[in-house]
Amino acid sequence: MDNKPANNFLHQIVAEDLEAGRVSEVITRFPPEPNGYLHVGHAKSICLNFGMAERFGGQCNLRFDDTNPEKESPEYVASIQEDVRWLGYQWAGEVRYASSYFQQFYDWAVHLVEQGDAYVCDLNAEQAREYRGTLTEPGRNSPFRERSIEDNLDLLARMKAGEFDEGSKVLRAKIDMASPNMNLRDPILYRIRKAVHHQTGSEWCIYPTYDFAHGQEDAIEGVTHSICTLEFEDHRPLYDWLLDHLPVPSRPRQYEFGRLNLNYTVTSKRKLKQLVDEGVVDGWDDPRMPTISGMRRRGFTPAAIRKFCEMIGVTRSDGVVDVAMLEHAIRDDLNDNAPRAMCVLRPLKVVLTDYPEGQVEQLSAPAHPSREDLGSRELPFTRELYIDAGDFLEEANKKFKRLVLGKRVRLRNAYVIEADSAVKDDAGNVIEVHAHTVPNTIGLDPEDGIKPKGVIQWVSASAGRQATVRLYDRLFTDAAPDKGDKDFMTLVNPASLDVVEGAWIEPGLAAAAPEQNFQFEREGYFVADRFEHSESAPVFNMTIGLRDTWNNG
Missing domain, CATH: 3.40.50.620 (HUPs)
Structure with a gap:
């Protein structure tokens, strides 16, 4: 003691x-x-x-x-x-x-x-x-x-x-x-x-x-x-x-x-009920709500919440705690414990013209970079893939570390590929990229010493699964939404929820258990929705980004 x-x-x-x-x-x-x-x-x-x-x-x-x-x-x-x-x-x-x-x-x-x-x-x-x-x-x-x-x-x-x-x-x-x-x-x-x-x-x-x-x-x-x-x-x-x-x-x-007061948050039961009653949020357990049931559905873990409460301490004075402390506790826990997976939120098809049609190569990747106890996962590799649309440009400067025509990039846990051409629609938008694989580059260490510009995530177009992904941001745009004579309802963040239909996920993610956490590589931490997720209709909620990007422009 x-x-x-x-x-x-x-x-x-x-x-x-x-x-x-x-x-x-x-x-x-x-x-x-x-x-x-x-x-x-x-x-x-x-x-x-x-x-x-x-x-x-x-x-x-x-x-x-x-x-x-x-x-x-x-x-x-x-x-x-x-x-x-x-x-x-x-x-x-x-x-x-x-x-x-x-x-x-x-x-x-x-x-x-x-x-x-x-x-x-x-x-x-x-x-x-x-x-x-x-x-x-x-x-x-x-x-x-x-x-x-x-x-x-x-x-x-x-x-x-x-x-x-x-x-x-x-x-x-x-x-x-x-x-x-x-x-x-x-x-x-x-x-x-x-x-x-x-x-x-x-x-x-x-x-x-x-x-x-x-x-x-x-x-x-x-x-x-x-x-x-x-x-x-x-x-x-x-x-x-x-x-x-x-x-x-x-x-x-x-x-x-001293009670717990968080910035960018309201905890008055009356005000939380108003958010529910007026349809600003979808119930008391909406992942944007500061309720325990909402945090649970968002993918916050009991261990992280308990750690956060330990971090802020118990004092004899009231004060306002920066919500970034809670977010840090969540990231810290999930970084150590959440298995990794790949998800493509804004899919752009890539056709590997040199890869045989109908061939499926089962690649292996660790479930976590430092947790051998979590085992490995299989990644079906096929001729047609999806990458994120933001990971391709026809032309780019040296700071762009992803796929560019005539340049090489590594598909995570798979081959290095080189982009050859882009297919566009009538409006001039790129709808498909044609590329080829670079031989002998499977795995993390290319055998021929080739150094690609960067590493991007991908999902097989034929073996992957489509999912609904909900992206969340803070519910309020003001750090003190209910302070003084402010009308907190006018400070609700209109971009607090973005529902992405038709995201592509590794096939194994469809079988995730409700409330199972993952790090979607290069995207953030996500959780299988505790009520709506199923193997036939996967639904993932964004828990938190990989780093604090709030108000960073």
Whole structure:
């Protein structure tokens, strides 16, 4: 435990708590609200809470804070569990829900009323805002603050029985309306919501607020370190006040850390939902989305995301992380682990006039230049091939290291060829190149010492397969799309998706497993789509380029 990363202050806190005997076992929790899909910011929280429990031999609970039935659904519950598993973590025991503790929460609400620490308030929302005061002016006591304990108990029971309309009454803690901390100005503990809950159905028509449920959930589960993002720092006094005034079975401690903010990204659930609802993206798992399901479909790997979260560290201040750090982590992982393959995105036919018609030569190439354990792949070589249209010019200067008429270039893992002539359509566009092979040049090392100008990828026209390839760019053109008064919807990158139909791929790629990553040589890293890819209709999504080309002109 003494080899903690220097950029995670929470590790030091936990280590000291164990050393001093304040805790004997570390118990953390990941507590998402099931009202949307998880995003990259949640990935940091997942890695932090589960990773810390792993590091110190403890446990991490997965608990759904489902106290708002109007926005929650089983769809989100299922997607969150899948995201956590995909990132490589397993929660302790069964999945937990705040709703499982509703009766205990209610009993504790009754306890607060009996102790004179809570009351039923009839102020409507507008009146409550007026009475609450401002950051510079103290609030005023509600006219219902001094109701008798008996009246409050009666009204709370009738709230629970469904006698009152939504918004007509709330249960509030009796703390201090003059407190400089707005969260202590008699905060709401319960509100009336006549909505069907995804777990409890119509059993309840009053629901606890997150602030009331949070600390009590932690106490019930024996959580030792309740890790929150910095926006909950001002809520911690209320967290502690409730624990002090309730007969809870344990005493958790809340700690705050800086949330993950990425440039060129929005993570507001409301804004992400707007992108989905208005058809800017194709669902929550669109590969351009910063959701975990979107990153997964884009071809990001769990190992890379976990590495990224480790790289950015855990600090006590908010900041903006350059998305290039995430891209670096992805490239680094895929460079080491992704098999190589060839894909021609903009096909131009090459006819090797000296190569026998109908002949198929099976060439062999390594699946990875430095990973012998990944084996090799077979490349059918035939008279007619496809190369990328950008790899041929009739005339070019010395800087052009690809195929030129009268010049030689190597086909990767195959022959050196020399271009002889070009066939054009009526508009003058080159539609076919005629070339010939240079004898004795098979393989990476020509036997006759010939040095071609460059190396290009290729695919057999008869043995290759056609595929759909989706090329992705960043979703926003602005580094801070939701900062200030900007309308983030006007900053969507119109070139964030380019669908290439009819790309040509090595035949073996058609049999790739969904979610299998590859480096398409000289093009970038790609992944077989997890839902749409099949051997009969291959679909590949671009994960990331071979290098950062953003804004390089």
